[in-house]
Amino acid sequence: MTGAMTGSGSVTIEHVAEMAGVSRQTVSRVINNSPNVKPAVKERIQQAIDHLGYVPNIAARRMGGAKSFLIVAINDRHRTLENWRAGHGNDWVDQMLYGGMTAAEAHGYHMLFELVDADPEMASAQLDRIIASLRPDGIILTPPHSQNEALVALLAARKIGCARINVPDEFAGVTVRMDDRAAAREVTDYLIGLGHRRIGYLSGGRDYAVCLDRLSGYKDAMAAADVPLNPDWVREGGFLFDPASRETDALLAMPDRPTAIIADNDEMAFATLHAIDRAGLQVPGDVSIVSFEDTPGVRFSVPPLTAVRQPISDIIGAAVERLIARANGDDTDGVLTLPHTLRIRGTTCAPKA
Amino acid sequence: MTGAMTGSGSVTIEHVAEMAGVSRQTVSRVINNSPNVKPAVKERIQQAIDHLGYVPNIAARRMGGAKSFLIVAINDRHRTLENWRAGHGNDWVDQMLYGGMTAAEAHGYHMLFELVDADPEMASAQLDRIIASLRPDGIILTPPHSQNEALVALLAARKIGCARINVPDEFAGVTVRMDDRAAAREVTDYLIGLGHRRIGYLSGGRDYAVCLDRLSGYKDAMAAADVPLNPDWVREGGFLFDPASRETDALLAMPDRPTAIIADNDEMAFATLHAIDRAGLQVPGDVSIVSFEDTPGVRFSVPPLTAVRQPISDIIGAAVERLIARANGDDTDGVLTLPHTLRIRGTTCAPKA
DNA sequence: TGCCCCAATGTGAGCGCCCACATGGGATCA
DNA sequence: TGATCCCATGTGGGCGCTCACATTGGGGCA
Numbered sequence: 001m002t003g004a005m006t007g008s009g010s011v012t013i014e015h016v017a018e019m020a021g022v023s024r025q026t027v028s029r030v031i032n033n034s035p036n037v038k039p040a041v042k043e044r045i046q047q048a049i050d051h052l053g054y055v056p057n058i059a060a061r062r063m064g065g066a067k068s069f070l071i072v073a074i075n076d077r078h079r080t081l082e083n084w085r086a087g088h089g090n091d092w093v094d095q096m097l098y099g100g101m102t103a104a105e106a107h108g109y110h111m112l113f114e115l116v117d118a119d120p121e122m123a124s125a126q127l128d129r130i131i132a133s134l135r136p137d138g139i140i141l142t143p144p145h146s147q148n149e150a151l152v153a154l155l156a157a158r159k160i161g162c163a164r165i166n167v168p169d170e171f172a173g174v175t176v177r178m179d180d181r182a183a184a185r186e187v188t189d190y191l192i193g194l195g196h197r198r199i200g201y202l203s204g205g206r207d208y209a210v211c212l213d214r215l216s217g218y219k220d221a222m223a224a225a226d227v228p229l230n231p232d233w234v235r236e237g238g239f240l241f242d243p244a245s246r247e248t249d250a251l252l253a254m255p256d257r258p259t260a261i262i263a264d265n266d267e268m269a270f271a272t273l274h275a276i277d278r279a280g281l282q283v284p285g286d287v288s289i290v291s292f293e294d295t296p297g298v299r300f301s302v303p304p305l306t307a308v309r310q311p312i313s314d315i316i317g318a319a320v321e322r323l324i325a326r327a328n329g330d331d332t333d334g335v336l337t338l339p340h341t342l343r344i345r346g347t348t349c350a351p352k353a
Numbered sequence: 354m355t356g357a358m359t360g361s362g363s364v365t366i367e368h369v370a371e372m373a374g375v376s377r378q379t380v381s382r383v384i385n386n387s388p389n390v391k392p393a394v395k396e397r398i399q400q401a402i403d404h405l406g407y408v409p410n411i412a413a414r415r416m417g418g419a420k421s422f423l424i425v426a427i428n429d430r431h432r433t434l435e436n437w438r439a440g441h442g443n444d445w446v447d448q449m450l451y452g453g454m455t456a457a458e459a460h461g462y463h464m465l466f467e468l469v470d471a472d473p474e475m476a477s478a479q480l481d482r483i484i485a486s487l488r489p490d491g492i493i494l495t496p497p498h499s500q501n502e503a504l505v506a507l508l509a510a511r512k513i514g515c516a517r518i519n520v521p522d523e524f525a526g527v528t529v530r531m532d533d534r535a536a537a538r539e540v541t542d543y544l545i546g547l548g549h550r551r552i553g554y555l556s557g558g559r560d561y562a563v564c565l566d567r568l569s570g571y572k573d574a575m576a577a578a579d580v581p582l583n584p585d586w587v588r589e590g591g592f593l594f595d596p597a598s599r600e601t602d603a604l605l606a607m608p609d610r611p612t613a614i615i616a617d618n619d620e621m622a623f624a625t626l627h628a629i630d631r632a633g634l635q636v637p638g639d640v641s642i643v644s645f646e647d648t649p650g651v652r653f654s655v656p657p658l659t660a661v662r663q664p665i666s667d668i669i670g671a672a673v674e675r676l677i678a679r680a681n682g683d684d685t686d687g688v689l690t691l692p693h694t695l696r697i698r699g700t701t702c703a704p705k706a
Numbered sequence: 707t708g709c710c711c712c713a714a715t716g717t718g719a720g721c722g723c724c725c726a727c728a729t730g731g732g733a734t735c736a
Numbered sequence: 737t738g739a740t741c742c743c744a745t746g747t748g749g750g751c752g753c754t755c756a757c758a759t760t761g762g763g764g765c766a
Contacts, residue, residue, distance in 0.1 A: 010485065012752055023716045028754065036714055055485035057752055059421065062412035063721045064753035084451055089649030093447050098437055101466060110487070112465040113454060132363065132408035134463070241653065270653035277655070296442030297650035300594065300623035302630070365722060376746050381724065389744055410722060416751050417723030709766085716759070721752105729746070735739085 011054045019048040031056055058110075062135065067327055069109045071320050072130060073100060073140040077115035088240065088267060091295040092142075092312060099313025100140070103320035109137070111320060116145060124150055131158050138323025140165060140316065147171075147209055161326040163319035166210050174326070175335045176319045180210050183308050183340045184217030184262070187290050190342065191260045192225045195350045196288065200233040200251050200258035202244055202268050211264055214292065218262065233258055237268045244271035252279045252287075259351040260288040266295050269305055273347070289347040303346025311338045364407045372401040384409055411463075415488065420680055422462045424673050425483060426453060426493040430468035441593065441620060444648040445495075445665060452666025453493070456673035462490070464673060469498060477503055484511050491676025493518060493669065500524075500562055514679040516672035521562050527679070528688045529672045533563050536661050536693045537570030537615070540643050543695065544613045545578045548703045549641065553586040553604050553611035555597055555621050564617055567645065571615065586611055590621045597621035601628035605640075612704040613641040619648045622658055626700070642700040656699025664691045 013031075017024045022045060029037050030045045037045075048054070062068040073096060084090065097113075104111040112134075116126045123145060130136075131154075138161040145151055146164035152173060155162040166177045191199050201218055204211045215234065222229045235251065237244035244263065248271060251258055263269040269291035276287050283289060283303060291298065291307040298305035315338055322336070366384075370377045375398060382390050383398045390398075401407070415421040426449060437443060450466075457464040465487075469479045476498060484492075484507075491514040498504055499517035505526060508515040519530045544552050554571050557564045568587065575582045588604065590597035597616065601624060604611055616622040622644035629640050636642060636656060644651065644660040651658035668691055675689070 010488075010752090014752080024753080025717080025755095026715060029715090032754090036712095038714065041714085053481065053485075055482050057488065058486050059412040059415035059488065060721095060752035061754075063416050063723090063751085065721090065755070067754095068412065081451060081455070084447065084649075087649050087652065090447065093450055094437065094443065097446055097450070097466060098434060101468065102434070105468070110465055110467075112463055113450060114463075115454065115458070128406065129408050132406075133411050135363075135410065135412065266650075267653065270650075274653070274655065295650065296437075296440050297619075297623075297648065299440065300620065300627070301653075302627065302655065363722090367722080377723080378725095378747080379745060382745090385724085389742095391744065394744085413722035413751095414724075416721085416753090418725070418751090420724095707766100709764100711762105711764090713762090714760080717757085718755105719757105720755085724751090725749085727747085727749105730744085732741100732743085734741075736737100 010057070011052045013054070013056065015052055016045065016048045016054050019052065020045045068135045068137050070134055070136040071100070071104055071109055071111045071138045071140065071323055072134060072136040073111060073113050073142065073316065074116050074127065074130075074145050075113060075142050076144055077117050079118075079144075080115055083239075089295055089297070091293060095312035096142075096316045099315070099317035100320050103317040104324075107321075107324050109320070109324055118144055120148065120150060123148060124154055127151055127154060128158075131155075131160060137161065137327035138163065138320075140319045140323070142166070143208065143210065146175075161323045163323055165315060165319065168209050168213055169335055172333070174319075174322055174333055176315045176322070177335065177337055178311055178315065178340045179337050180213040181217035181220070183292075183342070184214035185221040186217075186342060187262055187292075187308060188218045188221035189225070190344075191262075191288060191290065191348070192221065192227060194260075194288070194348065196258075196260040197227050198230070198233065198256055198258045198260070199227075200235070200261040202235055202237045202247055202261060202263040202272065204239045204264035204268075205236055214264065230254075230256060237263070237271070239265050239268060241267050241271045244268035245275050248272045248275035249279070252276065252281070258287065260290070260348070262290045262292070264292050266291050266293040266298050266305065266307065269293075269298075269307070269347075270301065273301060273305075284347050284349040285352055288349060288351070290342075294343060299345070306345045306348040307343055309341040309343055311340055314338050363410070364405045366407070366409065368405055369398065369401045369407050372405065373398045421488045421490050423487055423489040424453070424457055424462055424464045424491045424493065424676055425487060425489040426464060426466050426495065426669065427469050427480065427483075427498050428466060428495050429497055430470050432471075432497075433468055436592075442648060442650070444646060448665035449495075449669045452668070452670035453673050456670040457677075460674075460677045462673070462677055471497055473501065473503060476501060477507055480504055480507060481511075484508075484513060490514065490680035491516065491673075493672045493676070495519070496561065496563065499528075514676045516676055518668060518672060519563050521566055522688055525686070527672075527675055527686055529668045529675070530688065530690055531664055531668065531693045532690050533566040534570035534573070536645075536695070537567035538574040539570075539695060540615055540645075540661060541571045541574035542578070543697075544615075544641060544643065544701070545574065545580060547613075547641070547701065549611075549613040550580050551583070551586065551609055551611045551613070552580075553588070553614040555588055555590045555600055555614060555616040555625065557592045557617035557621075558589055567617065583607075583609060590616070590624070592618050592620060594620050594624045597624035598628050601625045602632070605629065605632045605634070611640065613643070613701070615643045615645070617645050619644050619646040619651050619658065619660065622646075622651075622660070622700075623654065626654060626658075637700050637702040638705055641702060641704070643695075647696060652698070659698045659701040660696055662694040662696055664693055667691050 100111040142165045235247040294307040294309040453464040495518045588600040647660035647662040
């Protein structure tokens with residue numbers, strides 16, 4: 001039961017104004033929560049709105065005023081599509097959608113996703129097209145775009161609010177992230193606390209700021225606890241199963257093989273799980289595993305994976321909130337760091353010996 | 354290198370018209386691929402567009418003309434958010450986004466997601482608000498909304514193209530789906546072909562048309578092969594791990610326990626895997642498993658899961674294509690059935706005895 | 707009482723585009 | 737050669753809303 005006009009053409013602000021016996025502008029003020037409207041009038045208008053089932057047209061609002069009620073989240077085309085096509089899982093997009101959509105909805109906003117190529121020249125051109133076409137009130141840049149200063153500069157020139165996801169502190173502007181370095185430190189401390197001294201690290205890759213950050217945290221923790229670190233314990237698996245398998249094989253073949261391995265995502269952690277099994281070793285008895293993603297499926301492996309939960313949905317939700325606040329005049333800059341969680345499950349225990 | 358105007362305010366159709374020495378309308382014709390523009394003029398205009406980096410403003414296009422260049426995909430709020438919050442995985446949203454976004458992008462369209470409650474009254478009201486606010490060129494209804502005739506009627510009244518996802522043939526209008534019944538028949542035939550005669554079925558639930566469809570296919574195949582079917586082999590797990598665990602336990606405790614189990618999604622298939630292991634039985638030696646979802650993680654279980662791949666991204670992509678065609682005058686109705694794939698991996702083999 | 711100020715409302719214009727229609731010139735036909 | 741057509745282009749108007757500004761009225765202050 002949306003209203004009395006159900007079935008007819010669109011209900012405009014004009015209709016509401018007429019019904020409430022006021023001008024368009026006063027109705028507009030009520031819609032936009034502007035001050036200086038008499039409570040009695042406001043209520044009368046609200047009743048007319050409810051009665052007619054009036055909902056402002058977003059395109060017209062954009063045309064008339066400054067706001068578009070749109071937040072655009074930019075993902076890397078290649079990483080998003082190709083990885084998925086190749087069958088690689090990813091919790092990222094789901095979480096972004098859930099966190100962002102919910103936050104946007106609460107303010108009458110909409111969030112939409114766009115894909116942009118990582119290549120610097122293409123990225124700028126594509127982003128510029130998106131801006132021209134959509135004129136969003138804010139743009140969320142995810143890695144690797146969030147590290148691209150040219151894009152940030154472009155958005156600044158176009159005067160569009162920009163939230164950067166998961167970039168290290170040094171960058172300026174609005175940033176929302178989790179503390180990957182601290183998380184890695186925490187994980188390493190946890191393993192050291194269990195008695196591990198030979199801890200391996202399967203990194204995603206050195207081009208990801210996040211991965212480098214985590215590696216620092218891992219090294220920090222090892223150094224702080226005076227645990228010697230063999231550089232060969234640190235290996236790159238590119239976030240993928242097969243390379244991670246091979247690297248784990250190599251790790252297990254070392255004379256001072258690690259008794260615990262940290263992996264930068266779940267897929268690599270699973271590869272580690274399999275490789276350890278293949279080598280005739282036990283998880284977690286012989287080798288403990290901690291992952292850095294925590295997709296829903298990790299609860300169902302044998303044993304279920306101990307993992308760091310990245311608060312992606314919260315991060316995107318916070319980014320949306322910030323951008324909307326910004327579009328409404330609040331231009332607080334700064335870095336917002338959201339808490340992560342280490343979820344201890346079945347792949348970690350004290351080392352045997 | 355977007356164009357010469359980089360840095361200035363918005364480039365409008367007016368600027369292009371002036372530069373090319375024609376009227377706005379002629380530029381508009383070029384943008385919209387209308388006929389009756391001299392090739393020479395068209396090229397001159399195109400050059401001006403490229404030079405200025407002109408991109409039409411989507412809100413203005415919506416205001417002036419009939420099209421909004423927006424396709425909205427409607428998901429169930431509860432199923433989408435609550436399940437995810439409770440830690441249950443779901444490949445659905447990712448695939449929708451990938452398939453839909455790519456198809457939309459190819460036509461200069463954008464796709465956005467909205468959540469709507471399943472409750473019939475709320476659903477209609479919420480959908481009506483979405484229509485009034487966004488005026489999309491088309492709406493994609495996913496289950497359970499795609500089975501809600503009131504929503505379909507509302508969209509028809511509002512003259513908005515509607516594509517329904519995964520509803521059985523009997524419903525009219527534009528429908529895009531996979532043939533779940535045939536897929537279930539195929540899976541069952543495959544298992545029967547391997548030599549299985551006692552085949553269990555872990556269904557998602559009887560309120561999902563898709564699940565009922567699959568059950569029919571399973572029963573068809575059993576009947577066609579003259580394999581007797583014990584009704585107690587068919588159980589409901591609500592798509593969730595824990596209930597599926599219990600039902601599998603019950604299944605395994607039967608005197609004529611199944612030698613193969615079909616599950617309606619991956620999470621339940623994993624539960625089955627664990628339950629069989631717990632019972633001291635082997636997969637696939639003692640019991641074979643086939644799942645009906647094929648999320649990326651299934652490749653990494655031990656053994657990797659044999660599963661039916663639902664072509665969700667293709668389905669949503671096709672729905673987007675249909676809706677865009679419809680917005681441009683092509684009003685072909687009908688059911689579009691996209692092919693699925695049975696991916697045979699490590700959880701199926703001939704039964705022991 | 708008169709003045710000013712500000713809260714509460716209304717008015718005109720325009721955002722950038724596409725629609726309907728009007729207009730001009732060439733080819734086509736008798 | 738003139739009438740007819742249709743292709744190629746231009747013009748005016750308006751979509752639904754918000755902006756900047758104008759206007760009204762009532763309360764506080766001297």
